[in-house]
Amino acid sequence: MSTPPPSTSERRKQFPFDAFEPKWQAAWEKANAFHTPNPGDADFDASKPKYFVLDMFPYPSGQGLHVGHPEGYTATDIIGRYKRMTGHNVLHPMGWDAFGLPAEQYAIKTGTHPRATTEANIANFKKQLNSLGFAYDWAREVNTTDPGYFKWTQWIFLQLYNSYVNDEGKARPIAELEAQGLSHEEIDARRLAYVSSAPVNWCPELGTVLANEEVVDGKSEVGGFPVERRPMRQWMLRITAFAQRLIDELDGLDWPESIKLLQRNWIGRSEGAEVKFKVAGLEETITVFTTRPDTLFGATYMVLAPEHRLVDELVSEEQIAAVELYREKTARKSDLERTELAKEKSGVFTGAYAINPVNEEKIPIWIADYVLMGYGTGAIMAVPAHDERDFEFAKMFHLPINQVVQPPEGHDWQGYTDAGTAVNSGFLDGLPTPEAKAKITAWLEEKGLGKGTINFKLRDWLFSRQRYWGEPFPIVWEDGQHRCIPESELPLLPPDLADFKPTGTPEPPLSKATDWVRYSETATRELNTMPQWAGSCWYYLRYCDAQNSERFVSEAAERYWMGGGKPGGVDLYVGGTEHAVLHLLYARFWHKVLFDLGFVSTPEPFQRLVNQGLIMGEDGQKMSKSRGNVVNPDDVVSEYGADSLRLYEMFMGPLEQVKPWSMKGVEGVYRFLGRVWRLVLETNQEGEWTLSPQLKDVPAEKKVNKVLHETIKKCGEDIEKLSFNTAISQMMICTNAFTQAEVRPVRAIATFLTVLSPFAPHIAEELQAVIRQHFPEVAQPGFIADQTWPSYDPAALIEDEIEIVVQVNGKLRDRITVARDAPKDEVEKLALASERAQEFMEGKTPKKVIVVPGKLVNIVV
RNA sequence: GCCGAUGUGGCGAAAUGGUAAACGCAGCGGACUUAAAAUCCGCCGGGUGGCGACACCCUUGCCGGUUCGAGUCCGGCCAUCGGCACCA
Numbered sequence: 001m002s003t004p005p006p007s008t009s010e011r012r013k014q015f016p017f018d019a020f021e022p023k024w025q026a027a028w029e030k031a032n033a034f035h036t037p038n039p040g041d042a043d044f045d046a047s048k049p050k051y052f053v054l055d056m057f058p059y060p061s062g063q064g065l066h067v068g069h070p071e072g073y074t075a076t077d078i079i080g081r082y083k084r085m086t087g088h089n090v091l092h093p094m095g096w097d098a099f100g101l102p103a104e105q106y107a108i109k110t111g112t113h114p115r116a117t118t119e120a121n122i123a124n125f126k127k128q129l130n131s132l133g134f135a136y137d138w139a140r141e142v143n144t145t146d147p148g149y150f151k152w153t154q155w156i157f158l159q160l161y162n163s164y165v166n167d168e169g170k171a172r173p174i175a176e177l178e179a180q181g182l183s184h185e186e187i188d189a190r191r192l193a194y195v196s197s198a199p200v201n202w203c204p205e206l207g208t209v210l211a212n213e214e215v216v217d218g219k220s221e222v223g224g225f226p227v228e229r230r231p232m233r234q235w236m237l238r239i240t241a242f243a244q245r246l247i248d249e250l251d252g253l254d255w256p257e258s259i260k261l262l263q264r265n266w267i268g269r270s271e272g273a274e275v276k277f278k279v280a281g282l283e284e285t286i287t288v289f290t291t292r293p294d295t296l297f298g299a300t301y302m303v304l305a306p307e308h309r310l311v312d313e314l315v316s317e318e319q320i321a322a323v324e325l326y327r328e329k330t331a332r333k334s335d336l337e338r339t340e341l342a343k344e345k346s347g348v349f350t351g352a353y354a355i356n357p358v359n360e361e362k363i364p365i366w367i368a369d370y371v372l373m374g375y376g377t378g379a380i381m382a383v384p385a386h387d388e389r390d391f392e393f394a395k396m397f398h399l400p401i402n403q404v405v406q407p408p409e410g411h412d413w414q415g416y417t418d419a420g421t422a423v424n425s426g427f428l429d430g431l432p433t434p435e436a437k438a439k440i441t442a443w444l445e446e447k448g449l450g451k452g453t454i455n456f457k458l459r460d461w462l463f464s465r466q467r468y469w470g471e472p473f474p475i476v477w478e479d480g481q482h483r484c485i486p487e488s489e490l491p492l493l494p495p496d497l498a499d500f501k502p503t504g505t506p507e508p509p510l511s512k513a514t515d516w517v518r519y520s521e522t523a524t525r526e527l528n529t530m531p532q533w534a535g536s537c538w539y540y541l542r543y544c545d546a547q548n549s550e551r552f553v554s555e556a557a558e559r560y561w562m563g564g565g566k567p568g569g570v571d572l573y574v575g576g577t578e579h580a581v582l583h584l585l586y587a588r589f590w591h592k593v594l595f596d597l598g599f600v601s602t603p604e605p606f607q608r609l610v611n612q613g614l615i616m617g618e619d620g621q622k623m624s625k626s627r628g629n630v631v632n633p634d635d636v637v638s639e640y641g642a643d644s645l646r647l648y649e650m651f652m653g654p655l656e657q658v659k660p661w662s663m664k665g666v667e668g669v670y671r672f673l674g675r676v677w678r679l680v681l682e683t684n685q686e687g688e689w690t691l692s693p694q695l696k697d698v699p700a701e702k703k704v705n706k707v708l709h710e711t712i713k714k715c716g717e718d719i720e721k722l723s724f725n726t727a728i729s730q731m732m733i734c735t736n737a738f739t740q741a742e743v744r745p746v747r748a749i750a751t752f753l754t755v756l757s758p759f760a761p762h763i764a765e766e767l768q769a770v771i772r773q774h775f776p777e778v779a780q781p782g783f784i785a786d787q788t789w790p791s792y793d794p795a796a797l798i799e800d801e802i803e804i805v806v807q808v809n810g811k812l813r814d815r816i817t818v819a820r821d822a823p824k825d826e827v828e829k830l831a832l833a834s835e836r837a838q839e840f841m842e843g844k845t846p847k848k849v850i851v852v853p854g855k856l857v858n859i860v861v
Numbered sequence: 862g863c864c865g866a867u868g869u870g871g872c873g874a875a876a877u878g879g880u881a882a883a884c885g886c887a888g889c890g891g892a893c894u895u896a897a898a899a900u901c902c903g904c905c906g907g908g909u910g911g912c913g914a915c916a917c918c919c920u921u922g923c924c925g926g927u928u929c930g931a932g933u934c935c936g937g938c939c940a941u942c943g944g945c946a947c948c949a
Contacts, residue, residue, distance in 0.1 A: 262945085852879060
């Protein structure tokens with residue numbers, strides 16, 4: 001008969017983490033151990049430097065934490081605890097990005113108010129986070145759905161609404177324009193928050209519009225529902241006015257180059273020129289944008305976006321029917337169809353002709369859906385010889401293809417899109433592409449036919465949603481005009497609704513709250529709400545002064561926590577790559593507006609950014625409920641303890657890397673912590689933990705002392721580099737050295753525990769308390785979390801004798817032991833004398849001998 | 862298609878241009894135990910030779926280069942993952 005192996009929980013625990021972890025968590029809470037004072041507080045120490053370490057705050061979902069959350073959170077907790085120990089004032093807060101669709105959809109299904117769902121989820125998240133021993137100052141907790149918070153989100157919206165961008169590209173109060181006597185319409189057209197009725201991404205299933213960024217392959221990013229284009233009146237934020245600064249000011253930030261590149265590509269700056277083409281027989285001109293003005297002589301036709309406003313005017317009698325049909329067809333197409341089915345180009349001739357300004361040639365004007373209304377001018381000059389898309393289109397519709405660029409040797413000119421030399425281009429002939437560009441641009445400007453221009457892919461940010469569970473806009477409408485409500489009416493709370501269902505039309509759910517909607521006899525409230533991104537655009541600022549009811553953050557707190565002389569205020573920001581463009585771009589945009597208006601002191605929010613890698617399931621696949629490979633942190637904590645979970649998350653591999661979970665790996669670090677525990681305690685006959693008799697207050701032997709000081713040094717350096725996995729390896733080496741020593745030097749072990757404490761704070765506190773009890777003269781008073789990071793003794797690292805590698809022709813042949821300070825020629829002599837080396841020198845005389853002090857000797861024969 | 866990241870034992874990984882595989886997992890052997898678990902000690906990339914300790918050769922995705930010396934630097938390819946994708 002065989003019995004199943006006992007599960008870990010039935011097995012005797014290697015150390016009683018289930019008792020001491022909650023004990024220390026309670027003790028920290030009771031002592032308010034991680035309270036972070038602000039400038040002006042009685043217990044604030046202005047002499048210390050600040051360190052602001054931030055996690056991307058979570059959306060408190062009903063599922064609770066998954067093991068991906070504690071990865072970044074543990075990393076920042078280690079850094080935060082380490083910085084405290086090295087004499088910094090540390091701001092390490094946590095909060096909730098709690099507006100959003102899931103709570104609203106749950107409300108639709110069950111009738112539970114999103115506020116109730118959100119509160120319950122937050123309570124659960126908070127309990128889970130606390131069970132992991134994170135050193136947060138909960139007095140600074142931030143919740144985007146709290147009226148005390150979104151009052152200021154609405155307030156920032158008012159700043160955007162009441163600002164414009166001046167000629168220097170800086171946000172300025174709209175009052176300046178009023179002072180210049182601009183009309184209401186002119187002013188509205190320049191606000192950073194403005195109303196537009198351009199086509200938007202409407203998702204019928206979700207009952208809301210979505211930002212371009214929230215649409216993936218023509219489907220909603222959330223839920224994967226179809227999205228269609230339709231014109232609607234929407235709030236937009238003028239992020240495009242900051243496009244250049246959002247590119248340029250990346251330079252001063254310590255971000256991964258790949259993330260900077262992602263943002264630059266998203267913003268998509270391109271330099272080129274606008275060229276005006278006359279329409280034959282009409283008093284109209286069409287302006288095109290091109291990055292290759294040097295190929296103007298090769299423009300053999302022109303294409304307008306089907307939605308272009310001039311199409312109606314220039315279409316010929318015979319072509320009206322075909323053009324109308326084509327326009328209807330594209331209007332019905334979603335973006336998905338428009339791009340996915342791009343294998344085959346399509347288009348229709350308008351019957352009209354344009355005049356190429358450079359050679360007066362008549363070229364046909366087509367419409368085609370490969371030209372997008374939203375980019376450039378919505379019209380292009382087609383140079384099929386040197387543009388892939390135009391080339392394909394021209395072949396399909398048998399349009400002329402004229403060479404105007406001579407490629408370098410070995411390239412076919414047809415479809416050649418890189419730089420070369422201008423040919424068949426009149427006065428440009430013989431010029432290399434860059435010079436030809438410059439010359440034609442100057443020529444166009446001189447003749448008034450065009451000008452050099454810069455275009456961006458970035459579009460303005462669609463900022464309104466037809467949802468209930470979001471910040472209402474502090475805006476009212478009267479006589480078809482919008483105006484903001486006074487600051488004194490903030491926060492504007494959402495109405496209490498019992499019915500959350502979408503109306504089935506683009507009318508937002510807030511329209512159902514008729515009393516709320518009525519602002520006055522003649523004015524009604526804006527019915528849209530803000531997108532989820534709004535709250536996360538500035539939460540890091542609120543952490544600096546979370547309770548302030550007078551201001552979104554006090555000047556003193558902002559200047560202290562966000563200051564420091566670098567462009568970015570937050571010293572370290574850790575989160576997933578999924579926010580590499582959207583959240584980080586939006587937050588940077590808001591921050592720059594607040595900076596221009598004088599509300600914050602730095603031009604950038606986040607100085608150093610680190611993206612933690614995804615944690616995969618044990619099967620190497622992405623964790624998902626359907627695959628059944630999800631690991632619940634609660635289970636890990638109950639089986640192995642919080643310290644084991646923290647340590648394993650950091651030991652798996654480099655923080656930035658994608659890596660698979662392994663329960664065996666958790667067991668490995670759990671065993672390591674067991675070894676640490678048994679350095680101090682052992683079990684007696686009754687199974688109780690008693691002090692290890694090997695523990696003595698004696699100096700550590702030289703070898704052990706060396707390992708200890710190496711560990712202090714390496715762990716400090718590795719924490720700064722966020723290289724936690726190698727720091728943990730070193731602590732394992734150190735523990736192994738202690739374990740193997742005859743006696744356990746208690747002072748050295750106490751020092752080791754302080755090094756371990758940022759990683760595994762509970763066991764470190766517990767063992768320090770045990771040591772203090774038995775060796776009161778050894779241990780420091782108070783929490784280990786409040787202790788000073790030990791300094792290492794460089795002298796302890798030095799060995800009297802070192803091993804030197806002897807190579808012959810780069811191959812390892814022998815090792816010799818020499819005195820640490822042996823002179824170079826002495827080492828060389830010893831190496832040459834090596835029997836093994838001589839064997840491989842085969843009696844030849846060395847051509848060259850390379851001596852690397854302390855490392856090796858290479859004999860070249 | 863374009864851009865980026867990554868490629869090292871059975872697995873997670875480590876290595877300022879200087880002893881490849883530290884540390885951990887798995888596996889194997891030993892001690893303790895009536896026995897097992899746990900713990901402690903040792904071995905643990907591949908090949909060839911030797912009873913053996915040991916010795917030699919090969920090995921960081923592939924091919925080439927720079928160098929006394931390359932996982933690391935340079936050039937060219939391949940594979941996997943991620944992002945963008947008619948942006949003129």
